[in-house]
Amino acid sequence: MRREKKMTSLPPLREVIARHGLSASKALGQNFLFDEQLLDRIAAIPGSLEGRDVLEIGPGPGGLTRALLRAGANVTGIEMDRRCLPALAEVEAAYPGKLKVIEGDALKISPKSLFAGPYHIVANLPYNVGTALFTGWLSGETWPPQWASLTLMFQEEVARRIVAEPDTSAYGRLAVLAQWRSRSKLAMKVHRSAFTPPPKIMSAIVHVVPGAAPPGVSMRVLERVTEAAFGQRRKMLRQSLKGVPGALAALEALGIDPQRRAETLTVAEFVSVARVLTPAI
Structure with a gap:
């Protein structure tokens, strides 16, 4: 009941965006999602997030952030678009002690510096940096990693490359890096019409959990x-x-x-x- 009261204190996301004069930035690879049911489905993919630490990259005005908080997560968001910070501050005020927003470039911030224990990464990744972030999270020599799971939205073409099987056109380096010591699956497709503005391509969500690392391999x-x-x-x-x-x-x-x-x-x-x-x- 407490969580429902907090959510009713927040105005609809479209209203927040209009009030703050926000528009999706092509330069930052932004596309906004407003459908709360869809966002709640995305937040449910990792399993129960009640009391769990979650890292969100590029929360923007806070649509997915709200869904993660509704799921009971403790969310740390890294946002480099300072135009979105006032909207995120409203979400932070509605969930005291549950949301921390860091202004900065996710490519330059180590998640290890943000969390003392395990955490999940859930993000509608900006298209222009999504693959670089993903390969960075997969590439540590120390395994298992500190992150417990990755739930990430990509362009559908990239998502299919991550889960591709050998002897297919999509199979390549990204599939090998994603699968050699992790389990990767295509969790959900997201139609382009779900976004504002709608991108030219379809999107999909990939869910990755670390597995056992084969011994003796660098x-x-x-x-x-x-x-x-x-x-x-x-x-x-x-x-x-x-x-x-x-x-x-x-x-x-x-x-x-x-x-x-x-x-x-x-x-x-x-x-x-x-x-x-x-x-x-």
Whole structure:
């Protein structure tokens, strides 16, 4: 009942945006969501957030922020558009002690500095920085990571690349990095008409939870192998990997045909190559 009273004290998001003269910034990759039912469905994807710490990137005027708070989360938002700060301050006032807003660039702020324990990341990521943020969260040598799950909205094309299977056009470096020690799934599609203004492309939400890391494999080495292999994805591995010291010998030792192309290798095969190379690179 207490939570319902807090929500009724907040005016509708459209009204807030109009009052503050806000408009979505193309430069910041912004698109606003107003549908509370849709936002509540997004906030429910990680499971119960009651009393949990959540990091939100680019909360904007606070649509998803409100949904996360309705779900009982303790939310820390990183927002670089100072035009949105007054609207977020209203949400912060309606949820005393539950929302903290940091003005800044999420690419330059380490989440580890914000939380003492586990946290979830839930965000409608700005299109222009979404992939860079995502790969950064996946790339730590220390595993499991401090984050407990990632629930992230991307362009549908990017989302499909994250969950893609081998021997498909979408399969590439992003799929390997997302799947080799995590479980990734396409949780929800979001139609372009749900946004204001509507983007030209469809969106989708990916949910990622960390899994067990294969032993004896360096993330740095795996990144180097996949970058080389998929950097020339139409070439055979004997060509694309010849610049990686020891890679061709690793293929031979593992019985992987060097005439295959990168997109035909499974995640497990890439991990095996990286494991052989980890002591050497």
